Amino acid sequence: MIGSVANMLAHVKNCSKARKVLIYIPYSKFKFNLLLAFERYGFVKRVSLLRYSTNRSEILIELAYNGYYNMIQDIVQVSKPGQRIYWKKKQLRVKHQIGTYFLSTSNGIKTNLDSTCVGGEVICNLV
Template sequence: MAVTDPIADMFTRIRNAKIVKHDYVYIPFSKFKLAILKLLKEEGFIGQYEVKKTSLDKQVLKVGLKYTSDHNSVIKDIKKVSKPGNRVYFRKRNIGRTKNGFGLSIISTSKGVMTDRNARLQNVGGEVIGEVY
Protein backbone atom coordinates (compact mmCIF):
# COMPACT_ATOMS: atom_id res chain seq x y z
CA MET A 1 0.00 0.00 0.00
CA ALA A 2 1.34 3.43 -0.93
CA VAL A 3 2.08 5.95 1.79
CA THR A 4 0.42 9.33 1.26
CA ASP A 5 2.95 11.32 3.30
CA PRO A 6 6.35 9.60 3.56
CA ILE A 7 7.81 12.19 5.99
CA ALA A 8 4.86 11.81 8.38
CA ASP A 9 5.38 8.05 8.12
CA MET A 10 9.07 8.49 9.04
CA PHE A 11 8.19 10.67 12.05
CA THR A 12 5.58 8.12 13.17
CA ARG A 13 8.08 5.26 12.91
CA ILE A 14 10.59 7.20 15.02
CA ARG A 15 7.90 8.14 17.57
CA ASN A 16 6.64 4.54 17.85
CA ALA A 17 10.16 3.12 18.20
CA LYS A 18 10.89 5.71 20.90
CA ILE A 19 7.78 4.72 22.87
CA VAL A 20 8.73 1.02 22.94
CA LYS A 21 12.42 1.91 23.50
CA HIS A 22 13.86 0.24 20.40
CA ASP A 23 17.53 0.89 19.66
CA TYR A 24 17.00 1.11 15.90
CA VAL A 25 14.22 1.83 13.46
CA TYR A 26 14.14 1.03 9.74
CA ILE A 27 12.71 3.61 7.34
CA PRO A 28 12.27 3.38 3.54
CA PHE A 29 15.00 5.41 1.80
CA SER A 30 14.66 8.80 0.11
CA LYS A 31 17.13 11.66 -0.29
CA PHE A 32 14.76 14.05 1.50
CA LYS A 33 14.49 11.73 4.52
CA LEU A 34 18.28 11.40 4.52
CA ALA A 35 18.63 15.21 4.65
CA ILE A 36 16.22 15.38 7.61
CA LEU A 37 18.09 12.60 9.43
CA LYS A 38 21.37 14.44 8.86
CA LEU A 39 19.87 17.50 10.61
CA LEU A 40 18.57 15.41 13.50
CA LYS A 41 22.01 13.83 13.91
CA GLU A 42 23.78 17.22 13.85
CA GLU A 43 21.40 18.56 16.49
CA GLY A 44 21.90 15.50 18.71
CA PHE A 45 18.39 14.03 18.54
CA ILE A 46 19.39 10.69 16.99
CA GLY A 47 22.47 8.48 17.01
CA GLN A 48 24.02 6.98 13.91
CA TYR A 49 22.14 6.28 10.70
CA GLU A 50 23.13 4.28 7.67
CA VAL A 51 21.78 3.23 4.30
CA LYS A 52 21.25 -0.53 3.98
CA LYS A 53 20.13 -2.71 1.09
CA THR A 54 17.32 -5.18 1.57
CA SER A 55 17.04 -8.58 -0.09
CA LEU A 56 14.84 -7.04 -2.80
CA ASP A 57 17.56 -4.50 -3.80
CA LYS A 58 15.67 -1.69 -2.11
CA GLN A 59 17.37 0.76 0.21
CA VAL A 60 16.32 1.43 3.79
CA LEU A 61 17.65 3.78 6.43
CA LYS A 62 18.70 2.21 9.72
CA VAL A 63 18.35 4.93 12.36
CA GLY A 64 19.80 4.59 15.85
CA LEU A 65 17.73 6.27 18.54
CA LYS A 66 19.40 8.12 21.40
CA TYR A 67 18.51 7.68 25.06
CA THR A 68 19.68 9.39 28.25
CA SER A 69 21.41 7.51 31.07
CA ASP A 70 18.04 6.89 32.76
CA HIS A 71 16.63 5.34 29.55
CA ASN A 72 14.47 8.30 28.50
CA SER A 73 14.48 9.23 24.83
CA VAL A 74 16.32 12.39 23.78
CA ILE A 75 13.36 13.11 21.47
CA LYS A 76 10.41 14.19 23.58
CA ASP A 77 8.13 14.63 20.58
CA ILE A 78 8.45 14.75 16.82
CA LYS A 79 5.55 15.90 14.69
CA LYS A 80 4.68 16.92 11.17
CA VAL A 81 3.58 20.54 10.69
CA SER A 82 3.03 20.95 6.95
CA LYS A 83 0.65 18.30 5.64
CA PRO A 84 -0.40 17.41 2.08
CA GLY A 85 -3.79 19.09 2.55
CA ASN A 86 -2.50 22.04 4.56
CA ARG A 87 0.96 23.30 3.64
CA VAL A 88 2.59 25.69 6.12
CA TYR A 89 5.11 28.26 4.89
CA PHE A 90 7.06 30.88 6.80
CA ARG A 91 8.59 34.00 5.37
CA LYS A 92 12.08 34.75 6.56
CA ARG A 93 10.85 37.42 8.98
CA ASN A 94 8.11 35.18 10.45
CA ILE A 95 10.28 32.23 11.52
CA GLY A 96 9.93 31.97 15.27
CA ARG A 97 11.60 29.80 17.87
CA THR A 98 10.27 26.32 18.62
CA LYS A 99 9.47 25.63 22.28
CA ASN A 100 11.27 28.84 23.32
CA GLY A 101 14.51 27.65 21.75
CA PHE A 102 14.49 24.17 23.31
CA GLY A 103 13.27 22.48 20.12
CA LEU A 104 13.77 22.98 16.44
CA SER A 105 11.71 23.33 13.31
CA ILE A 106 12.79 21.55 10.15
CA ILE A 107 12.34 23.86 7.17
CA SER A 108 12.67 23.05 3.48
CA THR A 109 14.09 26.13 1.76
CA SER A 110 15.47 26.99 -1.66
CA LYS A 111 18.92 26.44 -0.13
CA GLY A 112 18.07 22.95 1.14
CA VAL A 113 16.66 21.43 4.31
CA MET A 114 17.72 23.30 7.45
CA THR A 115 16.75 24.16 11.00
CA ASP A 116 14.78 27.27 11.89
CA ARG A 117 17.94 28.73 13.44
CA ASN A 118 19.94 28.32 10.21
CA ALA A 119 17.06 29.68 8.11
CA ARG A 120 17.04 32.85 10.23
CA LEU A 121 20.83 33.18 9.91
CA GLN A 122 20.73 32.67 6.13
CA ASN A 123 17.71 34.97 5.84
CA VAL A 124 15.49 32.50 3.95
CA GLY A 125 11.96 31.20 4.43
CA GLY A 126 10.31 27.99 3.31
CA GLU A 127 7.95 25.15 4.10
CA VAL A 128 7.90 23.99 7.71
CA ILE A 129 8.26 20.21 7.53
CA GLY A 130 8.11 19.37 11.22
CA GLU A 131 9.08 20.11 14.81
CA VAL A 132 11.31 18.16 17.18
CA TYR A 133 11.84 18.75 20.88
Protein backbone atom coordinates in the same frame (compact mmCIF):
# COMPACT_ATOMS: atom_id res chain seq x y z
CA MET B 1 5.89 12.68 -0.66
CA ILE B 2 4.69 14.22 2.59
CA GLY B 3 2.58 11.11 3.30
CA SER B 4 5.67 8.91 3.42
CA VAL B 5 7.43 11.51 5.59
CA ALA B 6 4.44 11.47 7.95
CA ASN B 7 4.73 7.69 8.20
CA MET B 8 8.44 7.99 8.96
CA LEU B 9 7.86 10.63 11.66
CA ALA B 10 5.15 8.53 13.31
CA HIS B 11 7.41 5.46 13.19
CA VAL B 12 10.33 7.31 14.79
CA LYS B 13 8.05 8.79 17.47
CA ASN B 14 6.50 5.42 18.35
CA CYS B 15 9.87 3.64 18.45
CA SER B 16 11.27 6.41 20.64
CA LYS B 17 8.38 6.01 23.09
CA ALA B 18 8.92 2.22 23.08
CA ARG B 19 12.65 2.79 23.80
CA LYS B 20 13.86 0.95 20.69
CA VAL B 21 17.43 1.54 19.63
CA LEU B 22 17.46 0.59 15.93
CA ILE B 23 14.83 1.43 13.32
CA TYR B 24 14.66 0.40 9.65
CA ILE B 25 12.59 2.50 7.24
CA PRO B 26 12.29 2.51 3.41
CA TYR B 27 14.73 4.81 1.62
CA SER B 28 13.94 8.06 -0.09
CA LYS B 29 16.36 10.90 -0.67
CA PHE B 30 14.19 13.45 1.17
CA LYS B 31 13.72 11.22 4.24
CA PHE B 32 17.46 10.48 4.32
CA ASN B 33 18.36 14.20 4.21
CA LEU B 34 15.79 14.96 6.93
CA LEU B 35 17.24 12.25 9.15
CA LEU B 36 20.76 13.57 8.54
CA ALA B 37 19.52 16.94 9.83
CA PHE B 38 18.11 15.16 12.91
CA GLU B 39 21.55 13.59 13.41
CA ARG B 40 23.31 16.95 12.99
CA TYR B 41 21.26 18.44 15.85
CA GLY B 42 21.63 15.43 18.17
CA PHE B 43 18.11 13.99 18.04
CA VAL B 44 19.37 10.81 16.35
CA LYS B 45 22.67 9.13 17.15
CA ARG B 46 23.46 7.62 13.74
CA VAL B 47 21.87 7.37 10.28
CA SER B 48 23.17 5.00 7.63
CA LEU B 49 22.02 3.79 4.23
CA LEU B 50 21.69 0.05 3.55
CA ARG B 51 21.64 -0.88 -0.15
CA TYR B 52 20.41 -4.41 -0.87
CA SER B 53 20.24 -4.06 -4.65
CA THR B 54 19.89 -1.29 -7.20
CA ASN B 55 16.15 -1.15 -6.59
CA ARG B 56 15.91 -1.74 -2.85
CA SER B 57 17.42 0.33 -0.04
CA GLU B 58 16.64 1.03 3.61
CA ILE B 59 17.69 3.61 6.15
CA LEU B 60 19.03 2.41 9.50
CA ILE B 61 18.40 4.85 12.36
CA GLU B 62 20.00 4.58 15.78
CA LEU B 63 18.04 6.66 18.27
CA ALA B 64 19.86 8.84 20.81
CA TYR B 65 19.21 8.58 24.53
CA ASN B 66 20.51 10.73 27.38
CA GLY B 67 20.75 8.16 30.12
CA TYR B 68 17.19 6.89 30.48
CA TYR B 69 15.54 9.84 28.69
CA ASN B 70 14.77 10.03 24.97
CA MET B 71 16.27 12.86 22.96
CA ILE B 72 13.03 12.90 20.96
CA GLN B 73 10.16 13.68 23.31
CA ASP B 74 7.62 14.54 20.62
CA ILE B 75 7.44 14.98 16.85
CA VAL B 76 4.69 17.11 15.35
CA GLN B 77 4.15 17.24 11.60
CA VAL B 78 3.41 20.85 10.63
CA SER B 79 2.90 20.74 6.84
CA LYS B 80 0.29 18.26 5.71
CA PRO B 81 -0.74 17.20 2.20
CA GLY B 82 -3.92 19.29 2.40
CA GLN B 83 -2.33 22.35 3.99
CA ARG B 84 1.26 23.43 3.37
CA ILE B 85 2.80 25.83 5.88
CA TYR B 86 5.50 28.25 4.70
CA TRP B 87 7.49 30.60 6.91
CA LYS B 88 9.47 33.68 5.96
CA LYS B 89 12.68 34.69 7.68
CA LYS B 90 10.83 36.98 10.15
CA GLN B 91 8.62 34.14 11.36
CA LEU B 92 11.64 31.96 12.21
CA ARG B 93 12.82 34.19 15.05
CA VAL B 94 9.61 34.35 17.12
CA LYS B 95 10.51 33.78 20.77
CA HIS B 96 7.43 31.78 21.84
CA GLN B 97 8.29 28.78 19.66
CA ILE B 98 9.18 25.65 21.61
CA GLY B 99 11.38 22.99 20.02
CA THR B 100 13.32 22.83 16.80
CA TYR B 101 11.48 23.35 13.51
CA PHE B 102 12.86 21.67 10.38
CA LEU B 103 12.26 23.49 7.09
CA SER B 104 12.66 22.42 3.49
CA THR B 105 14.43 25.28 1.72
CA SER B 106 16.07 25.79 -1.64
CA ASN B 107 19.43 25.25 0.11
CA GLY B 108 18.43 21.90 1.64
CA ILE B 109 16.92 21.08 5.02
CA LYS B 110 17.51 23.79 7.63
CA THR B 111 16.19 24.57 11.11
CA ASN B 112 14.74 27.70 12.63
CA LEU B 113 17.95 27.95 14.69
CA ASP B 114 20.13 28.09 11.56
CA SER B 115 21.42 31.59 10.81
CA THR B 116 21.55 30.90 7.06
CA CYS B 117 17.89 29.87 6.81
CA VAL B 118 15.80 32.27 4.73
CA GLY B 119 12.46 30.48 5.13
CA GLY B 120 10.65 27.64 3.43
CA GLU B 121 8.12 24.88 4.00
CA VAL B 122 7.91 23.79 7.64
CA ILE B 123 8.14 20.00 7.78
CA CYS B 124 8.06 19.13 11.47
CA ASN B 125 8.74 20.25 15.02
CA LEU B 126 10.91 18.19 17.39
CA VAL B 127 10.76 18.70 21.13
